[in-house]
Amino acid sequence: MIGCPCQVCHSKDEHDKRMRQSIYLSTKQHRHILVDTSPDMRSQFLRSHLTKLDFCFITHDHADHLHGIDDVRPFCFGPPTKDINIMIFKAHQQILEDRFSYIFQRQKIFHAKNPYLGGGLPLLNLQIVSPGTQTLEGEQFTLFELPHGHGTTMGIYHEGMAYVVDCNEIPPAAMSVLKGNTNVLIIDCLQRSPHPTHLNVTMAFEYIREIAPKHAYLTHMNHDLSHVELSKIAKDQFGTSVTPACDMQQIFY
Ligand SMILES: [Zn+2]
Ligand SMILES: [Zn+2]
Ligand SMILES: [Zn+2]
Known part of the structure; x- marks a missing residue:
């Protein structure tokens, strides 16, 4: 924890250097699935050299499991560009749509009169499961x-x-x-x-x-x-x- 003087936060043991919670599934059918997009997602992917992603689950709407979601966007770039499904329970839909409106309400926000310029939006779609x-x-x-x-x-x-x-x-x-x-x-x-x-x-x-x-x-x-x-x-x-x-x-x- 930032600023904490305790022994675990200052441990020399690599096992104690913990990024936020998430797992990546690589299945027998060669599907690649991310469970939660933590704020550390970018660093986690870069250091693991993971290059594939088919879809994501978001277990719940807490920041430590969700707020790296913008970093899914390189997997949408292609070519060709592809949309990625984000599997969620209905209970979490409203918060995701509100908190990340530029992603999940992008059709409403960006249109002919207000086009999105530069960068590249994450092409993510919520799928309620x-x-x-x-x-x-x-x-x-x-x-x-x-x-x-x-x-x-x-x-x-x-x-x-x-x-x-x-x-x-x-x-x-x-x-x-x-x-x-x-x-x-x-x-x-x-x-x-x-x-x-x-x-x-x-x-x-x-x-x-x-x-x-x-x-x-x-x-x-x-x-x-x-x-x-x-x-x-x-x-x-x-x-x-x-x-x-x-x-x-x-x-x-
Ligand atoms: Zn501590
Ligand atoms: Zn939580
Ligand atoms: Zn948590």
Whole structure:
């Protein structure tokens, strides 16, 4: 955190240098999908040398998961230019349209009398998706709702991998998707003490026991938890099957 004097914020361990939360899926059918456009998106793509993008999910409208969305635009440039779909729950539509009106209301704002000049707009289109199993651009996903304080986050299940972040609970409908079906679980684990909008270590561990994935990766940690400390806490309870995730990590499922 900017200005914080704590040991984790000044750690020399590369695992503790954490950019904002997002994942990139490279599927067996050669589709390339980004989950969340964090404010660090540009740096994350440049350092990973990722060059392809078919579509995005936005899990929810919080700034740390969304505000890099302008940086999707190089993937629209072509040639030929292409539109990119942004999959969202209906609950997040209004905020995205208002906050990024130059992208999502571009037909209204820019027209013959007020043409867009220079740069190149991100050609992004919101596609409203609902909880449940569905095929999106050739890939089967099961989406589910997660409570996140006053809001909702989209949980994502794809071919044995589940992505469960920014939630203070995993409700029964989501648990029924995850239990017995999850090989790789990537799960919210903000800090040691309870938090009104996130899972803490104790809650994440309870859900991991119940879901029983082959491997669980802890993510979205804040500076309460160094990588080394959390590795030890997880190892004491689960052996090698639960580990903290880190930036640039590749996970196979
Ligand atoms: Zn700190
Ligand atoms: Zn977040
Ligand atoms: Zn959030």
